[in-house]
Amino acid sequence: LKTEIKASCIQFCPEFGDTVGSINRIFELTTKAESDLVVFPELITSGYEFKDREECFSLSIDVSNSSEFANLIEIAVKTHTYLVLGFPERAGDQVFNSSALISPSGETNIYRKIQLFDREKEIFDPGDEAPKVIKTEIGNIGMMICFDWIFPEICRSLALDGAHIICHPSNLVLSYCQRAMFARSVENGVFTITCNRYGVERRTDRQLQFTGRSQILSPKGKLLAQASENEDSIIFANIRPADADDKKLTDLNQFFEDRRPEFYQRLQTK
Amino acid sequence: LKTEIKASCIQFCPEFGDTVGSINRIFELTTKAESDLVVFPELITSGYEFKDREECFSLSIDVSNSSEFANLIEIAVKTHTYLVLGFPERAGDQVFNSSALISPSGETNIYRKIQLFDREKEIFDPGDEAPKVIKTEIGNIGMMICFDWIFPEICRSLALDGAHIICHPSNLVLSYCQRAMFARSVENGVFTITCNRYGVERRTDRQLQFTGRSQILSPKGKLLAQASENEDSIIFANIRPADADDKKLTDLNQFFEDRRPEFYQRLQTK
Numbered sequence: 097l098k099t100e101i102k103a104s105c106i107q108f109c110p111e112f113g114d115t116v117g118s119i120n121r122i123f124e125l126t127t128k129a130e131s132d133l134v135v136f137p138e139l140i141t142s143g144y145e146f147k148d149r150e151e152c153f154s155l156s157i158d159v160s161n162s163s164e165f166a167n168l169i170e171i172a173v174k175t176h177t178y179l180v181l182g183f184p185e186r187a188g189d190q191v192f193n194s195s196a197l198i199s200p201s202g203e204t205n206i207y208r209k210i211q212l213f214d215r216e217k218e219i220f221d222p223g224d225e226a227p228k229v230i231k232t233e234i235g236n237i238g239m240m241i242c243f244d245w246i247f248p249e250i251c252r253s254l255a256l257d258g259a260h261i262i263c264h265p266s267n268l269v270l271s272y273c274q275r276a277m278f279a280r281s282v283e284n285g286v287f288t289i290t291c292n293r294y295g296v297e298r299r300t301d302r303q304l305q306f307t308g309r310s311q312i313l314s315p316k317g318k319l320l321a322q323a324s325e326n327e328d329s330i331i332f333a334n335i336r337p338a339d340a341d342d343k344k345l346t347d348l349n350q351f352f353e354d355r356r357p358e359f360y361q362r363l364q365t366k
Numbered sequence: 367l368k369t370e371i372k373a374s375c376i377q378f379c380p381e382f383g384d385t386v387g388s389i390n391r392i393f394e395l396t397t398k399a400e401s402d403l404v405v406f407p408e409l410i411t412s413g414y415e416f417k418d419r420e421e422c423f424s425l426s427i428d429v430s431n432s433s434e435f436a437n438l439i440e441i442a443v444k445t446h447t448y449l450v451l452g453f454p455e456r457a458g459d460q461v462f463n464s465s466a467l468i469s470p471s472g473e474t475n476i477y478r479k480i481q482l483f484d485r486e487k488e489i490f491d492p493g494d495e496a497p498k499v500i501k502t503e504i505g506n507i508g509m510m511i512c513f514d515w516i517f518p519e520i521c522r523s524l525a526l527d528g529a530h531i532i533c534h535p536s537n538l539v540l541s542y543c544q545r546a547m548f549a550r551s552v553e554n555g556v557f558t559i560t561c562n563r564y565g566v567e568r569r570t571d572r573q574l575q576f577t578g579r580s581q582i583l584s585p586k587g588k589l590l591a592q593a594s595e596n597e598d599s600i601i602f603a604n605i606r607p608a609d610a611d612d613k614k615l616t617d618l619n620q621f622f623e624d625r626r627p628e629f630y631q632r633l634q635t636k
Contacts, residue, residue, distance in 0.1 A: 279550070283518055
């Protein structure tokens with residue numbers, strides 16, 4: 097495990113439907129960030145507001161068999177960067193709102209969003225397994241996507257599985273999340289990197305305004321970096337991933353040890 | 367269920383060991399508050415920093431057989447108020463850091479803190495069951511005590527069981543909680559009333575500074591009322607308990623319905 101890493105969060109506004117353009121920008125910005133880890137927003141290769149499932153399917157990317165995903169792997173390899181980004185993932189006749197972690201050696205892990213927001217339910221298939229922690233030399237990485245933030249169970253599960261850094265590609269339209277992530281960091285003692293997009297999309301009967309203000313929080317809830325609400329930004333922090341192993345609050349409290357799971361059974365049902 | 371109620375949070379600083387004095391103040395302040403519900407801080411009948419378990423035992427109150435608890439019931443009855451307050455609870459040879467909900471009809475429900483903070487572990491027995499929701503005419507009430515806030519499982523369980531209002535007697539010395547309760551309110555869509563004490567206690571080798579800033583938050587995370595950090599305060603809000611039944615975020619999201627408990631199994635172990 098590296099002692100210290102440079103973790104960046106790259107907020108930008110994709111042009112809807114321009115997958116090639118977005119991938120080019122991902123390459124350009126990742127190169128510029130010169131970081132061990134970069135996190136991009138949700139659905140950054142495509143834009144957010146699909147007219148229907150068919151349109152989403154046409155802009156989706158097959159992880160194992162597409163030039164687009166091969167290009168993304170190439171970016172991680174060429175820039176020696178762990179790359180996290182959201183994209184519409186095609187898998188047979190299914191399409192997921194997914195996040196990839198691509199390592200500099202080209203290894204890929206995928207998380208498929210399990211809790212879909214609003215009309216995403218009409219576009220995507222819901223994810224089919226719980227998010228997993230990926231062990232890397234820059235720390236144990238957990239991914240969650242946008243709306244997952246409101247379910248404390250997700251970040252908690254990742255942290256219990258040893259995550260140091262929660263990478264959180266987002267396309268936020270509500271105003272709660274950035275504030276609430278303070279709790280996610282401190283209740284779990286983890287770094288959280290919420291990478292949001294900004295800008296406006298109007299492709300259906302409604303206009304969506306994304307809220308920017310991407311942020312990096314420490315395990316103690318310190319705001320290490322924050323972007324503005326309406327512009328391209330590369331924000332970063334030099335962090336020590338192992339800081340997230342320390343769950344000590346007082347001489348007598350390790351707050352993960354203090355949990356009493358025998359009383360948490362209610363969480364297993366709706 | 368009443369449509370609207372007046373909920374108050376009464377922040378004060380007890381004199382250590384003066385149980386009679388504290389109960390008198392509880393009577394005086396509850397009368398003054400003229401509310402349907404009042405919440406007092408944790409361990410408000412005794413003060414916080416016991417020298418040892420023996421001292422705590424000597425200041426503890428037996429719910430079923432003591433003049434002190436009979437007096438507290440009398441206050442609820444006389445003032446027609448639902449009273450929530452923290453106290454050291456004696457039960458045989460055990461002593462718990464407990465919170466009572468006493469109804470105007472004299473009915474009593476107790477929650478015994480299950481997650482103890484710091485030296486409380488040397489003083490108290492840990493609670494022996496999960497907190498429960500109590501159905502009343504002023505809403506479904508859940509109680510959690512101070513440090514319980516850092517375990518999202520507690521507030522979540524209460525909300526899933528239908529709590530409208532989370533009453534949260536506290537003696538906070540750290541600075542995280544008031545900020546983090548924003549997440550507790552919005553992730554669960556519940557009212558939260560964090561009643562903290564203020565002031566300094568120095569009874570052992572350390573000095574404790576309590577942080578005040580008691581607060582009432584709406585299910586949407588709106589700060590309805592907040593006390594200062596260093597003075598007696600009665601803060602209140604006129605709230606509609608049934609607002610907490612509404613878990614709708616968008617036309618397609620009821621965020622409790624959206625939970626995927628099949629993926630939350632990790633929470634059942636440490």
